[in-house]
Amino acid sequence: MSTSADALDSQKTAAEVKIRVRNLDAYYGSFHALKNINLDIPSRAITSIVGPSGCGKSTLLRCFNRMSDGIRGFRVKGEIRLDGGDILGRGVELTQLRKRVGMVFQRPNPFPLSVFENVVYGPRVHGEENSRLADLVEKSLRATDLWDDLKDRLGQNALSLSAEQQQRLCISRLLAVEPEVLLMDEPCSALDPFATSRIEVLMQELKQDYTIIIVTHNMQQASRASDYCGFMWLGELVEFADTPTIFTKPRNPRTEGYVTGRFG
Amino acid sequence: MDRPPNERLLLKGKRRIIETLLETAVRSSAFVVIGALVLIFVFVAKEALPLFTSADVHKEVTLWTMVRPQENGEFVWQPVSEKPKYSILPLAVGTLKVTLVALLIAIPLAILAAIFTSEFAPQLLRELIKPVVELLAGIPSVVIGFFALMVVATWLQDAFGFVFRLNAITAGIGLSLAVIPIVYTVAEDALSAVPQAFRDASTALGANQWQTAWRVVLPAAMPGVFAACVLGFGRAFGETMIVLLASGNAAMMSFDPRESFRSFSATIAAELGEVVYGSPHYHVLFFIGAFLFVITFFLNLAGHWYVDRLRARLEGKLKA
Numbered sequence: 001m002s003t004s005a006d007a008l009d010s011q012k013t014a015a016e017v018k019i020r021v022r023n024l025d026a027y028y029g030s031f032h033a034l035k036n037i038n039l040d041i042p043s044r045a046i047t048s049i050v051g052p053s054g055c056g057k058s059t060l061l062r063c064f065n066r067m068s069d070g071i072r073g074f075r076v077k078g079e080i081r082l083d084g085g086d087i088l089g090r091g092v093e094l095t096q097l098r099k100r101v102g103m104v105f106q107r108p109n110p111f112p113l114s115v116f117e118n119v120v121y122g123p124r125v126h127g128e129e130n131s132r133l134a135d136l137v138e139k140s141l142r143a144t145d146l147w148d149d150l151k152d153r154l155g156q157n158a159l160s161l162s163a164e165q166q167q168r169l170c171i172s173r174l175l176a177v178e179p180e181v182l183l184m185d186e187p188c189s190a191l192d193p194f195a196t197s198r199i200e201v202l203m204q205e206l207k208q209d210y211t212i213i214i215v216t217h218n219m220q221q222a223s224r225a226s227d228y229c230g231f232m233w234l235g236e237l238v239e240f241a242d243t244p245t246i247f248t249k250p251r252n253p254r255t256e257g258y259v260t261g262r263f264g
Numbered sequence: 265m266d267r268p269p270n271e272r273l274l275l276k277g278k279r280r281i282i283e284t285l286l287e288t289a290v291r292s293s294a295f296v297v298i299g300a301l302v303l304i305f306v307f308v309a310k311e312a313l314p315l316f317t318s319a320d321v322h323k324e325v326t327l328w329t330m331v332r333p334q335e336n337g338e339f340v341w342q343p344v345s346e347k348p349k350y351s352i353l354p355l356a357v358g359t360l361k362v363t364l365v366a367l368l369i370a371i372p373l374a375i376l377a378a379i380f381t382s383e384f385a386p387q388l389l390r391e392l393i394k395p396v397v398e399l400l401a402g403i404p405s406v407v408i409g410f411f412a413l414m415v416v417a418t419w420l421q422d423a424f425g426f427v428f429r430l431n432a433i434t435a436g437i438g439l440s441l442a443v444i445p446i447v448y449t450v451a452e453d454a455l456s457a458v459p460q461a462f463r464d465a466s467t468a469l470g471a472n473q474w475q476t477a478w479r480v481v482l483p484a485a486m487p488g489v490f491a492a493c494v495l496g497f498g499r500a501f502g503e504t505m506i507v508l509l510a511s512g513n514a515a516m517m518s519f520d521p522r523e524s525f526r527s528f529s530a531t532i533a534a535e536l537g538e539v540v541y542g543s544p545h546y547h548v549l550f551f552i553g554a555f556l557f558v559i560t561f562f563l564n565l566a567g568h569w570y571v572d573r574l575r576a577r578l579e580g581k582l583k584a
Contacts, residue, residue: 067468098470105468109461112484112578121479122469159579170465177469 005038018043018181018211019064024078026059028071033059035235037078041228046203046212048226048243050219051258055232057215061183064213065101066094082181099126102179106186108166110158110173115141115150118158118169122177140172144202164195171202182206184214188221200225219259223247231255305557311550324544325350341515341526343535343545350548354517358432358525362507365436365521366443366500371493373440374447378489382455383477394452401445409509412438417510424522430512432521438506447496454488455481487574494567498560504529528552 005022019041026034034056041047049057062068063076080087087097110118119137141147146168158169167187188196203212203225216222222229223243230240239255250256314321330352334340339351381390417434420426458481466476512524513534532549539546
């Protein structure tokens with residue numbers, strides 16, 4: 001009983017839509033991983049996607065920056081529009097798409113380079129002028145509250161930082177390319193509870209400027225940290241609504257069962 | 265006094281004997297390898313020693329006369345003549361010359377090929393290229409030397425009109441055929457071992473495949489790639505047969521790669537069979553052998569040390 005495309009199109013949503021997904025199907029070879037997904041991701045808000053392992057939530061996330069393109073046998077059908085522009089077409093310049101739609105991974109994966117080099121990697125790749133780099137580094141590190149800790153240690157190897165600092169650095173590195181959408185694939189699963197809550201605070205700050213989509217296993221995290229929430233089950237988007245609705249009065253019994261912890 | 269061990273946890277009877285035997289066998293084979301290495305070095309060093317100690321040898325040659333300019337300001341290696349001349353400088357120059365040419369060809373080629381196979385080639389092509397290059401390592405060096413001597417030399421002479429048919433460029437190309445598989449294999453392993461997470465991070469930031477390979481994967485694999493180059497150097501430096509066949513073996517004091525030369529290793533191979541046992545010439549040849557051994561040993565040691573440092577830095581254990 002996922003929402004149909006027509007119903008979504010006729011709906012008058014208050015929030016501005018950043019990403020519009022219509023009739024999206026995805027396959028790994030013969031495995032049908034995403035089944036007719038229809039979804040509007042609101043701009044400058046945090047949207048969480050929850051569901052049991054293997055339900056397709058990461059696959060969906062990776063469609064937004066086309067990270068799965070290189071996987072053999074992977075195909076998508078349907079439509080994804082970013083600010084109204086199609087991103088699944090053949091002519092789409094992937095490097096430009098990924099500059100606008102950035103991703104933070106499950107395990108912090110800074111490059112084995114200095115803090116400075118990590119942050120300037122993206123801007124350099126996109127041809128940013130050297131004169132702007134120092135400013136970008138400060139701005140990006142300030143945005144993730146790393147600046148005060150690291151400003152005297154910019155030459156230090158990023159792998160010597162703590163896991164939380166590494167993940168913050170990965171977010172800084174992403175902010176430095178000045179994206180519009182941040183995709184986060186279980187960004188806190190390698191962190192302890194304190195670090196997790198601090199990253200959640202950071203997300204609240206970032207949503208002023210960015211559209212954030214977060215995939216998570218952690219129900220509490222979804223209910224605490226997101227404005228909108230989608231529940232996925234076996235490749236289908238079962239229900240999508242604002243987070244309080246999903247957690248207090250879900251329409252679908254499967255959603256209710258999952259969010260209350262009866263299964264999943 | 266130790267507490268008595270729990271009886272039920274002890275191995276008993278036949279199994280215990282077998283375990284002990286196996287352990288001893290494994291342990292001793294490790295020592296046999298090290299022992300062989302030490303004995304070889306001791307033997308070579310012992311035969312080289314009279315160059316430093318024997319008055320008889322000193323009448324004909326000393327370490328100093330081997331490096332200083334001879335009477336008319338020349339550097340000549342002519343150990344078998346009326347008045348034997350033992351300048352090792354032309355040999356050093358020749359060895360350096362050919363090693364340099366070989367590495368200049370082999371290292372870029374091998375590393376670029378390794379980057380291609382690990383980062384760009386589709387799986388099928390990769391599974392074809394790797395074993396084929398590794399097969400190249402199995403070609404006996406005498407075959408490569410012969411190929412360089414007969415085929416490469418002719419091509420190059422036709423193409424560039426070299427005065428000397430056999431020269432450092434010819435031998436260097438032959439030698440690079442022996443070096444490429446070593447550098448390629450080790451470098452490819454290092455590149456393939458770079459965690460996928462680094463590539464993903466780079467791709468997700470909007471880098472293309474080239475930028476990812478060049479700016480992330482290669483730096484991350486640097487310890488292994490550097491080790492590959494050190495191994496390649498060791499092979500080029502000590503390789504004998506290819507150089508013996510394709511160098512022309514003229515001990516000329518010339519840095520020009522278009523001229524013939526004679527290397528340390530080829531000198532030993534060519535002369536040791538005919539040398540009078542115990543003569544000054546004999547001891548000089550062993551000195552050259554010991555010298556090759558020591559150089560290679562310390563280069564490998566320095567290479568190891570550097571690789572460890574690089575690795576520590578990449579893993580964040582060392583402050584950059």
